[in-house]
Amino acid sequence: MSAGSGPGRPEARSPQHSKAQIAAFAAGVIGILATMTLGAFAGVFLMTSLANNSGLSNAVPEDGRNSLVIGGIGAGGLTGLLIPLILAGLVKGTEEKPRLRPTEAFTNVLALIGFDVYLLAISVIVAQFGRILPEGLTVLLSVFAIGFSWMPLALIPWERFGITITGVRRGPDSTPDSHKSD
Template sequence: MTFVLVAMVLGGFAGVTLTERLADASFLSAVIPEDGRGSLVIGGIGLGALTGILLPLILLGLFRGTSKTTRLRPPEAWLKLLGLLFFDVYLLVVTVVVAQLGWALPEGLTRLISVFAIGFSWIPLAVIPWEKFGLTSSIRKQFTRRSKTHGSHEPD
């Protein structure tokens, strides 16, 4: 638990550093307004912390299993890592889009709006029926198989 929390905090710092460097020394430097840099910090915290918390959990899932949960197989782990990468890119795009409000709004208001916009940007991804695309977790598949074999429709 301590390892995962430390990885989350360090990931948040790394995400802030990454997004600020994107605004300073990359092609995004001309696109990001000065009053929108706070949005990049907020998005960097979310991006880095999410990666910092999920990456160790996915890697630990490859090597550790319990009697209730099995270890992740490599294809499942790659799929989860690919999903994490997709979500990180999605969050970075949302961060850059929200930072554009800095052209029209003052810095404080831009930061306030970006907290809500970036913080709730995951909701459209949460309502997508991932089961229709075959992207369910193995735990959910095992649970539904076990329920059908035991004849119980209630969770354990």
């Protein structure tokens, strides 16, 4: 006997999405990609302006300026990605994933700014290798140092401090492995 739908069994239907839902999702994805790209460009502009026209220009060697560009891409792109998600968390929510409260959103934005400052400080520190290494090796080192410097921060349980990236809060009685019984 087959496991397919028979005379006594209902047919399994795949969920259908309306054209409006698909268009809204596509607009959201395009909007997120646009803010992420514009944030990366803004980060690069900020860091190159700091490296050329401020007191930071004397602290960064010529062969290390690309490290600042890499840090600006990371910080700006991350900010451009997460700010719309935090704002969406303020507006949209369900019973399983409640909306963010304004204080939680403010805490998330402060944490994001702190992480951006951390990335920019790492990029200035790595740029100092431009004093002893050629530009190509400094860029290679920058990509790895800036790209992987956040990994120790990822191991910290930020939820204990009230910081959630996705806006998903868990209640005090729920655990990650708990399932609702049917």
